[in-house]
Amino acid sequence: MSFMQEYERWLNSAALSEAEREELAAIQGDVKEIESRFYAPLEFGTAGLRGILGTGLNRMNIHTVRQATQGIASLITGLGPEACRRGVAVCMDCRIKSDVFSQEVACVLAANGIQVYLFDALRPTPELSFAVRYLNCIAGVNITASHNPKEYNGYKVYWEDGAQIPPSHAATVVKAIEDTDIFTGIQRTAFPEALAGGGVRLIGAEIDEAFLGRVLELMVNKEVVAQAAGDFKLVYTPFHGTGYKLIPEALRRLGMKEILCVPEQMVIDGTFPTVKSPNPENEEGFALAIALAQKENVDLIIGTDPDADRIGIMLKDKSGRYVRLSGNQVGVLLLDYIIASRREKGLLPAKPVAIKTIVTTEMARKVGESNGIPVVDTFTGFKFMAEKIKQLAEDGNYQYLLAYEESYGYLMGDYCRDKDAVTATLMVTEMAAYYHRRGMTLYDAMAALYEKYGHYGEYTENLVMPGLDGLAQMQALMKRLRETPPAKIAGTAVTRIRDYLTGETVDAGTREKSKMELSGSNVLYFELADATRFIVRPSGTEPKIKVYILAQGETAAECQDRVDRYSRAIRGVVGVEGA
Secondary structure, three states, rough: OHHHHHHHHHHHOOOOHHHHHHHHHOOOOOOHHHHHHHOEEEEEEEEOEEEEEEOOOOOOOHHHHHHHHHHHHHHHHHHHHHHHHHOOOEEOOOOOOOOHHHHHHHHHHHHOOOOEEEEEOOOOOHHHHHHHHHHHEEEEEEEEEOOOOEEEEEEEEEOOOOOOOOHHHHHHHHHHHHOOOOOOOOOOOOHHHHOOOOOEEEEEEHHHEEEHHHHOOOOHHHHHHHHHHOOOEEEEEEEOOOHHHHHHHHHHHOOOOEEEEOOOHHHOOOOOOOOHHHHHHHHHHHHHHHHHHHHOOOOOOEEEEOOOOOEEEEEEOOOOOEEEEHHHHHHHHHHHHHHHHHHHOOOOOEEEEEEEEEEOOHHHHHHHHOOOOOOOEEOOOOOHHHHHHHHHHHHHHEEEEEEEEOOOOEEEOOOOOOHHHHHEEEEEEEEHHHHOOOOOOOOHHHHHHHHHHHHEEEEEEEOOOOEEEEEHHHHHHHHHHHOOOOOEEEEEEEEEEEEEEEEEEEEOOOOOOEEEOOOOOOOOEEEEEEOOOEEEEEEEOEEEEEEEEEEEEEEEEHHHHHHHHHHHHHHHHOOOOOO
């Protein structure tokens, strides 16, 4: 069926509301917009769905949500009555229509005979992962688009271990979705009936308490917080999202007395009216927090994204200006602090290990190995880290201390299997209090780590490729780099190329090939003669190519010079002009 035929089918469907029909009627004659909405279904990946809100096959709406849920239901019912009895935990964030979509998920699952545990209000993503494990559910669904702009929403699926749904089950869901007519193939019951009949059970406070209890158990040295609490203050912002309730409460239980929340951003609002983008990676979102911190003379600012799985921090530098620490820097600080504090308390496991992604700073490896602790790599994304954590737990050979990625995601402990800004906020606060007692900020602490472990610098550039041509452009770019890889980048020789799609490395001099442990991800990794890493990969969730530079140097100036030099070379290497 062509995109125009699909458009006409939707326009004439009795399943559409009057408002949806008016929305589609308004784009009649706009072939480009119709094609954008109907050229293909939203792709169901290993994490679920994510897309722009609107009416259409390639948009997030109640019809695509119902169809995806019917696919999940087909998977679960195929596993038998016990899987249906164990049920599915369902959660939502603050985004537009998240409440509507979460109820639609519950209604479809219940109609298929699957028990539903629906949170009574919005909750952080990591609490959903925790709830799946705590309630012994077969699966979980979270309506969230994480830190994407307000125009987006999403549908994230978890499996029984609290990690994102594995590829084999995702493939089953995809097949079930393809076999399900989006309008006539859905089983659905009314929400009041599902609630009254017990097919949907509301959950909330009990899970909050259990979750917070496990989070607080992970703190290593609460005493330093108590010691610093009299004069140590922090500013917190949830960016209008799910961290607004649990994170301030967790900080209070940790022992913090001076918690200043940004009032304008404590208001739950899926339009994110005070920020251009609710992403803690972006400094501009911290403007209100900085103003409050300046007024109150606060050293530390913490922000969490709308679904509270990522954390960003800002703090004063030597000049008194508020600066952002990168995700790489926060991870290195946490790893060094966790190792030292656990060792001091006698809490370091017999065989500790740290986990990072292939695009995360190599400084983490230096910190770990300098302390006799191995650091293992995974592909980008916490689903891969969760797989590694599960493997380590099953093998029993190693116990992980910290898993983190450069994009501001961190996890400790075994209570959930996705990145958690609640625990990360508490751990960063404990660490900041520790240094505060020693007359240092985290900015000072980071400078000390560079002196101790060497100077490392990182840079990431996003090459946006939107529209229908974007995917083809990204594919062509990766194909060209594989077929004719650069011999030099910014004048420095490429010594080795890792192709994580095939799992092969190629020595640039001898052309000798060898196999790697990791394979199956569309990433090209160029090792340069000066130990710089130049990495290219398409984003898994957005229409863009991401290029990472991981550099190091004898001095801070040398390191920064390399970051600057290679960042200027990015567009020439990948052959992309413009933003």
